[in-house]
Amino acid sequence: MPADKGKKQKVAEKGEDENSSDYLDGDLLISIEKLQEIQDQLEKLNEEASDEVLVLEQKYNEIRKPVYQKRSEIVKSIPDFWLTAFLSHPALSELLTEEDQKIFKYLSALEVEEATDVKSGYSIHFNFNPNPYFEDAKLTKTFTFLDEGATKVVSTPIRWKEGMGLSNGTHEGKGNKRPLNEESFFSWFSETPAKDMDDIHDEIAEIIKEDLWPNPLNYFNNEGDEDEFEAADDDDDEEDDDDDDGEEDE
Secondary structure (H helix, E strand, C coil): HHHHHHHHHHHHHHHEEEEHHHHHHHHHHHHHHHHHHHHHHHHHHHHHHHHHHHHHHHHHHHHHHHHHHHHHHHHCCCHHHHHHHHHHHHCCCHCCCCHHHHHCCCCCEEEECCCCCHHHHEEEEECCCCCEEEECCEEEEEEEEEEEEEEEEEECEEEEEECCEECCEEEEECCCCCCCCCHHHHHHHHCCCCEEEEECCCCCHHHHHHHCCCHHHHHHHCCCHHHHHHHHHHHHHHHHHHHHHHHHHH
């Protein structure tokens, strides 16, 4: 009889443990559901905040336009302003060949134009004085953000004057001493995808839009932050090394 009593006690304890476990699982589920509700509220508030920030950004884009225009007029009176700013920029300076620098002497204005709906994209305009290199007074590269993360990129096809076109990244003019493997900055205008693509990353456009355009005087005065771009270059080098290691492992 005592043995039967012990068995009954163990069975009772096991039943209590199972009931306790069910109770805890039920409490846990309720807590997770409540937490999800809170998280949903936060997501909704974040979306509302983002929408309000965009509205505010669009408002101030309009307010800044005449100020940018005034700045542009003053810049036109400063010889080689944009050439100097580019050459003083730690990332952009590496993109200009000697021949490009000659062309940049005719660059009278640079402008970043946000789309009316800032979520839709932006354009970068290069305005040139009459020059012996190409017919165009303005070269533009436009980035349009489409649904589902795709980006449409459209550039001005450069109408080079005779003997001044780009062929494999080099000028065709006689007497050109540039190495054949040295790529012109102006090849950037032909670097557009054949069709809309996801995750297009145009580092040149991003640097011009986010860093050079807001305060080009920083770079004209050679006061730019080189450390930021050196750190970015180091990160890129590490990623390249990782990719190479991965290929070797295969």
